[in-house]
Structure formats: C-alpha cells, structure tokens
Amino acid sequence: MKPADTILTASPYLAVHGLTRRYGAFTALDGVSLALRHGEFVCLLGPSGCGKTTLLRQIAGLDLPDDGRITLQDRDITRLPPAKRDYGIVFQSYALFPNLTVADNIAYGLTPRRERARHRERVRELLDMVGLPGSEDKYPSQLSGGQQQRVALARALATSPGLLLLDEPLSALDARVRDKLRDELKRLQKKLGVTTLMVTHDQAEALAIADRVVVMNNGRIEQVGTPAEIYRRPASRFVAEFVGEANWLPARRADAYSVTVGAHTLKLAGVPAGEACTLFVRPEDILVKPRWEAAPNTLLARIADVSFAGAMTRLQLLPEGMPGVMLIAEVCPSMLNRQPLVPGEIVPIELPAELLVAYPEERA
Amino acid sequence: MSSVVRRPLLARLGALGQAADGETRTAQGLVWLWVALLALLLGLPLLAILGRALLQGDGRLGFGHFGEVLDSPGLMQATLNSFVVSLTVTTIVLPLAFGFAWALMRSRVVGRAVFRQIALTPLLAPSLMPAISIVYLFGNQGMLKSWLDGGSIYGFWGIVLGELFYTFPHALLILVTALASADARLFEAARSMGASAWRQFFTITLPGARYGLLSAGLVVFTLVITDFGVPKVVGGNYNVLAVEAYKQVIGQQNFERGAVVGLMLLLPAVLAFVLERRTARRQQAAITARAVQYTPGRDPLRDVAAFGLLSGVSVLLLALLGVGIVASFIGYWPYNLKLTLDHYDFSQIDGGWAVYFNSLKLATATALLGTPLVFLGAYWVEKLKVAGVGRQVLRFFAMLPMAVPGLVLGLGYVFFFNHPANPLNGLYGSLALMVVCTVAHYYTTAHLTAATALKQLDNEFEAVAASLKVPFWVTLRRVTLPICLPALVDVARYFFIAGMTTVSALIFLYSPDSSVSAVAIITIDDTGNTAAAAAMATMVVLTSALVSVLFSLVEAWMARRRR
Numbered sequence: 046m047k048p049a050d051t052i053l054t055a056s057p058y059l060a061v062h063g064l065t066r067r068y069g070a071f072t073a074l075d076g077v078s079l080a081l082r083h084g085e086f087v088c089l090l091g092p093s094g095c096g097k098t099t100l101l102r103q104i105a106g107l108d109l110p111d112d113g114r115i116t117l118q119d120r121d122i123t124r125l126p127p128a129k130r131d132y133g134i135v136f137q138s139y140a141l142f143p144n145l146t147v148a149d150n151i152a153y154g155l156t157p158r159r160e161r162a163r164h165r166e167r168v169r170e171l172l173d174m175v176g177l178p179g180s181e182d183k184y185p186s187q188l189s190g191g192q193q194q195r196v197a198l199a200r201a202l203a204t205s206p207g208l209l210l211l212d213e214p215l216s217a218l219d220a221r222v223r224d225k226l227r228d229e230l231k232r233l234q235k236k237l238g239v240t241t242l243m244v245t246h247d248q249a250e251a252l253a254i255a256d257r258v259v260v261m262n263n264g265r266i267e268q269v270g271t272p273a274e275i276y277r278r279p280a281s282r283f284v285a286e287f288v289g290e291a292n293w294l295p296a297r298r299a300d301a302y303s304v305t306v307g308a309h310t311l312k313l314a315g316v317p318a319g320e321a322c323t324l325f326v327r328p329e330d331i332l333v334k335p336r337w338e339a340a341p342n343t344l345l346a347r348i349a350d351v352s353f354a355g356a357m358t359r360l361q362l363l364p365e366g367m368p369g370v371m372l373i374a375e376v377c378p379s380m381l382n383r384q385p386l387v388p389g390e391i392v393p394i395e396l397p398a399e400l401l402v403a404y405p406e407e408r409a
Numbered sequence: 410m411s412s413v414v415r416r417p418l419l420a421r422l423g424a425l426g427q428a429a430d431g432e433t434r435t436a437q438g439l440v441w442l443w444v445a446l447l448a449l450l451l452g453l454p455l456l457a458i459l460g461r462a463l464l465q466g467d468g469r470l471g472f473g474h475f476g477e478v479l480d481s482p483g484l485m486q487a488t489l490n491s492f493v494v495s496l497t498v499t500t501i502v503l504p505l506a507f508g509f510a511w512a513l514m515r516s517r518v519v520g521r522a523v524f525r526q527i528a529l530t531p532l533l534a535p536s537l538m539p540a541i542s543i544v545y546l547f548g549n550q551g552m553l554k555s556w557l558d559g560g561s562i563y564g565f566w567g568i569v570l571g572e573l574f575y576t577f578p579h580a581l582l583i584l585v586t587a588l589a590s591a592d593a594r595l596f597e598a599a600r601s602m603g604a605s606a607w608r609q610f611f612t613i614t615l616p617g618a619r620y621g622l623l624s625a626g627l628v629v630f631t632l633v634i635t636d637f638g639v640p641k642v643v644g645g646n647y648n649v650l651a652v653e654a655y656k657q658v659i660g661q662q663n664f665e666r667g668a669v670v671g672l673m674l675l676l677p678a679v680l681a682f683v684l685e686r687r688t689a690r691r692q693q694a695a696i697t698a699r700a701v702q703y704t705p706g707r708d709p710l711r712d713v714a715a716f717g718l719l720s721g722v723s724v725l726l727l728a729l730l731g732v733g734i735v736a737s738f739i740g741y742w743p744y745n746l747k748l749t750l751d752h753y754d755f756s757q758i759d760g761g762w763a764v765y766f767n768s769l770k771l772a773t774a775t776a777l778l779g780t781p782l783v784f785l786g787a788y789w790v791e792k793l794k795v796a797g798v799g800r801q802v803l804r805f806f807a808m809l810p811m812a813v814p815g816l817v818l819g820l821g822y823v824f825f826f827n828h829p830a831n832p833l834n835g836l837y838g839s840l841a842l843m844v845v846c847t848v849a850h851y852y853t854t855a856h857l858t859a860a861t862a863l864k865q866l867d868n869e870f871e872a873v874a875a876s877l878k879v880p881f882w883v884t885l886r887r888v889t890l891p892i893c894l895p896a897l898v899d900v901a902r903y904f905f906i907a908g909m910t911t912v913s914a915l916i917f918l919y920s921p922d923s924s925v926s927a928v929a930i931i932t933i934d935d936t937g938n939t940a941a942a943a944a945m946a947t948m949v950v951l952t953s954a955l956v957s958v959l960f961s962l963v964e965a966w967m968a969r970r971r972r
Contacts, residue, residue, distance in 0.1 A: 105872065105876065106875070107794075107872050107875075126430055126432065126433055126875070127872070127875035127876055128430070128432060128875050128876075128878040128879075128880070129430060130876075132876055133876060133877070134872065134873060134876045136867075136869040136872070136873070138867050138869055140867045140869035140870055140872070140873045142870065142887070142888045143892065144888060144891045144892050145887070145888065153874070153877055153879060153887075154874075154876075154877025154878060154879055156878075200873070200877070201873075201876070203877075204877060204878070206876075210876075
C-alpha cells in the first residue's frame with residue numbers, strides 16, 4: 046500500500062466488526078459492523094431493545110461480545126477491561142458520586158492524586174467549559190438535573206479521552222433544558238473534536254445533533270447516513286417509520302416507474318419487483334396547489350380536517366379516487382399563495398414524483 | 410448448531426484469561442477468597458454432619474444410624490413432640506402477631522411507635538429470659554402457681570409460652586412489612602361499592618397479607634422446632650428434638666446419633682426456607698409502583714379495639730421480660746422479698762463475672778469481624794462483574810445460614826473443628842471459634858441488609874470509575890463505603906446483639922474458659938440457682954438495650970451530618 050493511500054483512506058478511529066451478543070435465546074446484537082472517523086459525532090438511534098445500548102456497552106467494555114472485534118485506532122480492544130480502553134462515559138442517571146463535591150467528582154479520574162493544585166486548575170477549566178463556573182464546592186444533590194448532567198460531562202472529559210460515549214444523556218431532562226443542552230453538547234464536541242458515540246431513542250435529537258446517524262432494529266443496523274439521508278432517503282420501511290412522520294399508501298406496480306393507487310397512476314423514481322408495494326411520502330412533501338392544472342401525480346382531495354400546529358398547519362386529506370386512503374399533509378400557511386383552507390373544501394394536491402418512495406410489501 | 414453456541418463461549422473463557430489485568434485478577438482472587446472462607450465457615454462443617462450421620466462403623470457410607478434413631482422410641486417421641494409444639498406455637502402466634510401488626514399499621518392509636526418498640530424487645534433477650542420468667546410466675550414457687558390448678562408449667566405449656574415470647578417479634582416484623590404495602594385505591598374502590606369494614610378486611614387486607622402470613626408461619630415454625638433454650642429450662646420431661654441433639658452429643662457423646670438428629674432438624678428448616686424465599690419473591694411482585702399509600706381514617710371503635718390488643722400483648726411481653734429482671738434483684742423468692750444485688754455477685758458461678766466479659770468480647774469481636782466480612786462479601790456479589798461462578802457460589806453461601814438452625818451449625822462445628830485430623834482443631838473451645846461460628850450463624854440477615862443498601866446505589870458508579878481508570882477498590886473506599894455507612898452500623902448492631910444473646914450454636918463450642926453469659930444462663934439454671942440465672946439474663950438484656958440505643962444515636966448523628 047502506498048503512503049498516499051493511507052492518508053486518503055485514513056483508517057477509522059473506532060471500528061466494530063461483526064459484533065454479536067446473545068443473552069440466552071435472545072440475540073441483542075447480530076453481526077454489527079460500524080466505523081467512526083476521528084472527531085465524528087455519531088448517534089445510535091432505535092427503539093428500546095434494538096441493541097443500541099448493548100453495542101455501547103460492548104464498546105465501553107462493560108459487557109463482552111460472543112463474537113466479533115472492536116478496534117480503537119487499529120488496536121484490538123475487544124477483550125480489554127474498561128480501564129485499558131480510552132473513553133469517557135456519561136449515563137442517563139448521571140451516576141455522580143453523591144458524597145463527593147462537584148470538584149471531587151470531576152477530579153475523580155485525574156492522576157496522580159497528590160497534584161491538587163493542578164487538578165483544581167483543570168476542574169475550573171472544565172466547569173467554565175460546561176457553563177457552571179464556581180460550583181466546585183457544591184454537592185450533586187444541590188444541583189438541578191441539567192446541571193448534574195453538565196458535571197457528569199465535565200467528569201467524562203476531565204482526562205481528555207479520545208472517545209466520548211453518551212448513553213441517553215438527555216432523556217431524564219425537561220424538554221426545554223434538553224434542547225439547550227443538546228445544542229451546547231454539539232458545540233462543545235465540535236470545539237474539542239472528541240470522537241463521540243451517543244445512544245438515543247429520540248429521533249429528533251439524533252437528527253439535530255449527529256454528523257451521522259446509525260438506525261438500529263432487532264440487533265442489526267438498518268441504515269447509516271447523515272441526518273438528511275436518513276430522513277429523505279430511508280433505506281427501509283422501518284427507518285422511514287421510525288424517523289419522522291410518513292404517509293403510507295397501498296399501491297400496485299404498473300411498470301418500473303409507475304404504480305396505481307385506487308384509480309390513479311403515480312410516477313416515481315423506481316418501483317421494486319413484486320405486484321404489491323407501499324408508497325411512502327412525508328407530510329411536508331405533499332404540495333397543495335393554488336389552482337387545478339392537469340399534471341402528473343396531481344389529483345383532487347377533500348379536506349377532512351384542519352389543525353393549527355404552530356409554524357405549520359396540518360391537513361387531513363381524503364384524495365378522490367383512492368377509497369379508504371387518508372393523507373396527512375403539513376403546509377406552511379405563509380408560503381401558501383391562496384385563501385385559508387377550510388374543512389370540506391376540495392383542493393388540488395401534488396405528490397411529487399422525486400419524493401415518492403416505494404417499498405416492497407411486508408410479508409406478514 | 411451446538412458448535413455455534415459452544416465456540417464463542419470457549420473464546421470468551423480463553424480471551425478473558427489472556428486479557429485479565431491486575432485489577433481483574435484481584436477481583437477474581439477476592440471473590441474466590443471469600444468463597445473459600447465461607448466454605449470453611451459453613452460448607453465444611455455442614456458436610457461434616459452429613460459425613461458423621463452417614464459414615465458407618467465399618468467405614469462405609471449408609472443409613473445405619475438413621476435406622477437406630479428410627480428404632481429408638483424416645484427419639485421418635487421427641488420428634489412428634491417437636492412438631493406438636495411448633496405447630497401449636499405457630500397457630501397461636503400468627504393471629505396474635507397479625508392482630509398486633511394490623512393495629513400498628515391500620516389504626517390511629519396514639520403511641521404506636523412505643524408499642525412497636527415493646528413488641529421488639531424480645532429480640533434483645535436470649536430465649537432463656539422468658540423461660541426464667543415463666544419459672545418465677547408459674548414454677549413450683551411461682552406467684553401465679555395457683556392459676557394452674559395443681560398442674561405444672563414444666564412441659565408442653567411452658568415451652569409454648571416461652572416460644573410465644575421468643576418468636577413474636579420475628580413474626581411481627583414480617584407481618585408489619587406485609588401490611589405496609591396496602592394500596593389505598595383498593596379500599597376506596599371497596600368503600601365506593603358499599604363494602605363493610607369486615608368485608609374489606611376479609612377481601613383486601615387478609616388476601617394482601619397472605620404471603621406475609623405464610624412466610625411468618627414458616628419462620629416461627631422453624632425457630633421453635635430448632636430452639637433449644639426454652640425447652641431446656643422449662644421443658645421438664647417433655648422431650649423435644651433440639652434438646653435431644655444436645656443430650657446425645659454433650660451428654661452421651663453419641664456423635665453419630667446427634668448428627669442424625671441434626672439432619673432431622675435441618676430438613677424442616679431447609680423446606681421452610683425454600684418456601685419462604687419463593688413467597689417473598691411473590692410478595693414483592695404484588696406491590697405495584699403506582700400504589701397509593703393507605704392511611705387509616707377516623708374510627709373510634711376500631712381504635713379502642715386496637716388499643717386493647719396492643720396493650721394486652723405488650724403487658725404480656727413486658728411481664729415475661731420484666732419478671733425475670735425484677736426477680737434478679739429479690740433476695741430469695743418468695744420467702745425474702747428484700748431488694749438486693751447479691752445475685753449479681755456471680756461468685757458461685759464457674760468463671761464469675763469473666764463469663765459476662767467473655768460475652769462482651771464475643772459480641773464486639775462478632776461485630777468487628779462480621780461487619781467487614783459481610784459487607785465486602787455483599788460488595789463482591791453485587792458489584793464485581795468477574796468470576797460469575799464464584800459470585801453464584803458466594804450468593805448461595807450467603808443465603809445458606811438462614812436455612813441452618815444454630816444447633817445444627819454448632820454440631821457441624823463440633824464434628825469439623827474437633828476432628829483430630831483437622832489442623833485447626835486447636836481452635837476448638839476457644840472464644841475465636843465461637844466468634845466465627847456466630848458470624849456464620851447470622852450471616853444471611855446481615856448480608857441481606859448490606860446487599861439491599863448496595864442495590865440502592867447507581868449501578869453505573871463502577872462503570873464510570875472504570876472508564877476513568879480508577880480501580881474498584883478506590884471507588885469502594887471513596888464512594889461506596891461512605892454512602893453505605895448507615896447500613897454498616899445496622900449490620901454491626903445486629904451482629905453485636907446476636908453475639909450477646911445467641912445460645913444454640915455456642916452450647917457445643919464453649920469450654921470452661923470461654924463460657925459466655927447466654928450459655929451460662931443454662932448451666933446456672935441447671936444447678937438450681939434461678940436467681941443468678943435471671944441476673945445473668947438481665948445483664949444480657951441491659952447490655953443489648955444499651956448498645957442498641959447507642960447505635961441508634963450514632964445513626965441519628967450520621968443522618969444529621971448528612972443534611
């Protein structure tokens with residue numbers, strides 16, 4: 046291998062290869078492979094029981110895999126005890142030591158213990174960084190949940206680890222605090238450039254914070270991609286359903302680029318093999334037209350209900366010629382060049398061909 | 410298919426061995442060290458009983474000794490007696506303790522906390538204390554002898570009365586816990602449907618406590634069938650198994666027969682233990698997280714009835730404790746009622762006051778040795794993630810003493826440590842071995858206290874510490890121990906009081922130099938000096954009570970400091 050190649054295809058910072066973990070008859074991780082680049086923020090996203098926390102615990106060395114390998118900077122760490130790896134970790138429960146002050150908590154891993162002055166300086170620096178200056182002498186019970194989580198983060202970063210592991214770090218917090226801390230976390234991660242792996246079941250959180258999102262289900266990885274890729278081009282029906290809202294329409298294959306739904310024929314980029322399939326379209330992708338014009342993928346729909354949802358307005362639409370189908374559409378009233386929408390009205394809508402995705406029919 | 414499963418397992422084992430660093434090896438070593446210690450303290454002595462019972466005269470294994478026991482009519486009668494006494498006590502103590510627990514938890518009687526303390530005082534006394542009081546009340550010169558209408562208290566009813574006192578607090582503690590988990594929503598629903606108070610009691614209260622009742626019944630039955638103190642003092646000619654085991658081993662030096670009787674006592678205890686653990690698990694599942702705590706409403710009639718029950722039982726318990734104490738200060742009952750401290754002279758007793766100081770030494774040493782042993786053992790079991798098999802064995806050993814009556818454990822210690830081939834047999838008869846035996850005897854309750862405290866800690870403490878490259882022993886010292894200090898104080902108090910009051914195992918282990926108060930009460934009583942026995946028992950009760958109060962003060966101080 047030429048040196049130039051090595052730089053171009055720089056080896057991943059953290060990689061797992063075919064990682065498998067079984068608990069009795071239950072397979073929590075089923076041959077999972079994944080690579081993280083240096084400085085990257087990656088989210089493991091999935092429903093509870095999908096294996097995301099199991100994967101994190103394998104990487105942390107808190108549990109050992111049945112099969113597969115984990116490498117950190119090309120060093121095999123699969124069987125190493127946690128202390129021989131190089132990471133900081135933050136748990137949902139914070140796990141702050143209740144009998145130690147904030148300063149002692151943060152300095153817990155700093156060595157050697159006798160260099161008090163140096164540790165004091167480091168603790169001050171970290172507390173400034175997480176936005177809690179002057180809290181050294183407080184005890185965890187005197188802090189709010191958000192503040193405790195900041196201390197836990199400072200403690201995890203104190204030894205300047207190369208890898209930061211976050212296990213649902215924001216789940217126990219109020220919505221408002223959670224959003225604020227999420228943005229700060231992302232800013233801090235970018236500033237420090239520490240490779241970060243975060244577990245979450247909150248898709249909005251994952252999409253907002255991550256460079257790349259790993260969607261997991263049943264112990265397998267469904268899709269790895271940037272938030273936009275995950276949202277716009279879900280690789281599977283599971284991903285499409287788990288991330289964001291979606292409309293699903295039963296359809297029949299007409300040819301390689303069109304399907305029929307009820308009495309309508311819709312065009313799209315590609316149709317999988319098999320007679321039946323399911324069409325996927327995001328609510329915000331449905332266009333409400335100011336006036337009718339005959340065009341592909343355009344049809345009339347009756348407005349069943351209009352509900353105000355802040356920036357967007359949600360519509361329930363009953364397309365004509367598609368018995369039994371109800372579409373949810375989200376439109377931005379200020380962008381809509383027409384009179385207010387009222388229930389009972391019939392409006393022309395378009396299901397844009399480039400935004401429709403067809404998935405093979407699920408076999409029961 | 411099987412090879413797919415087996416390969417990773419082997420890979421795991423092999424790789425673990427390779428990657429084990431100093432910390433992991435230390436942890437593994439500690440787990441196995443504790444396994445070895447508990448095997449020495451518990452496993453081997455119990456195996457020794459089995460060996461003694463099964464080893465025939467010709468050196469082969471067999472059931473010959475069992476046959477001898479079955480053939481001896483005296484022993485079979487003792488077995489029958491033991492069952493009858495245990496059943497009788499269980500039948501009487503259950504409704505009493507349940508009523509008492511109900512009155513404590515479901516009424517608004519003033520001073521419930523005081524009644525509760527009174528009901529728990531028997532825990533501070535050796536089981537011989539009520540027996541001595543019974544002798545003073547109903548014995549041949551008893552105050553209330555006339556009540557018996559010419560009958561004698563020595564025998565069946567004496568044992569029953571003494572055991573009632575001894576087992577009452579044990580049953581009460583379980584039933585109070587069972588009743589504490591009442592869900593107010595059920596009662597509200599019943600009231601809204603017009604159910605009467607009686608109907609509510611029989612359809613909600615009683616079924617809700619059924620596991621507690623079963624559990625309490627099993628505990629009481631086991632305590633009675635294995636207790637030795639009460640029948641020894643007031644049993645008279647009514648022979649029971651526990652006393653029989655003592656007579657066979659100490660009196661007749663028939664170790665084989667003693668071992669068989671020991672195993673016969675172990676059987677109901679183990680059965681009760683298994684059943685009890687099962688029901689305890691069900692009881693926990695019955696409480697849902699969303700239950701609303703029940704608080705009793707106003708009901709004067711109910712409160713009067715509850716007060717009657719609470720005070721009635723309390724007076725009885727205090728009488729059985731107090732008569733012995735008072736009698737110890739009286740010149741010569743019933744002829745010379747002058748108050749005196751003469752009985753506290755102990756000069757006519759082998760060892761004199763040294764016996765009491767031995768007790769203090771034993772209790773202190775038990776607390777000092779038992780607390781760290783139990784706490785660290787519980788920590789290895791709950792928090793270390795290595796040596797899975799070792800931790801399983803350790804957990805088994807920790808629960809085992811609950812199923813082993815003290816008498817059986819004492820027998821095991823005789824057979825194991827008194828064996829000429831045992832290099833440790835120099836310990837036999839020493840206070841040190843008695844301390845070790847007491848720790849082993851009371852290990853389970855102490856372990857459960859420590860384990861409960863440890864389970865309440867965040868499981869991620871160790872994970873965080875490991876990620877910070879801090880070894881577990883530093884986290885144990887800096888975080889876990891300080892947080893668990895109140896539980897440690899609890900365990901120490903428990904061991905101290907156990908050391909002060911226990912008789913059943915030590916009766917086989919003491920030598921003239923290492924006799925302790927609780928054991929001396931029996932030997933003094935045997936010589937007919939009941940007043941001195943009462944004085945010695947009083948010393949035990951007062952010491953336990955004093956130390957208990959001291960520990961409570963320490964706990965209160967620690968709780969205040971933590972604010």
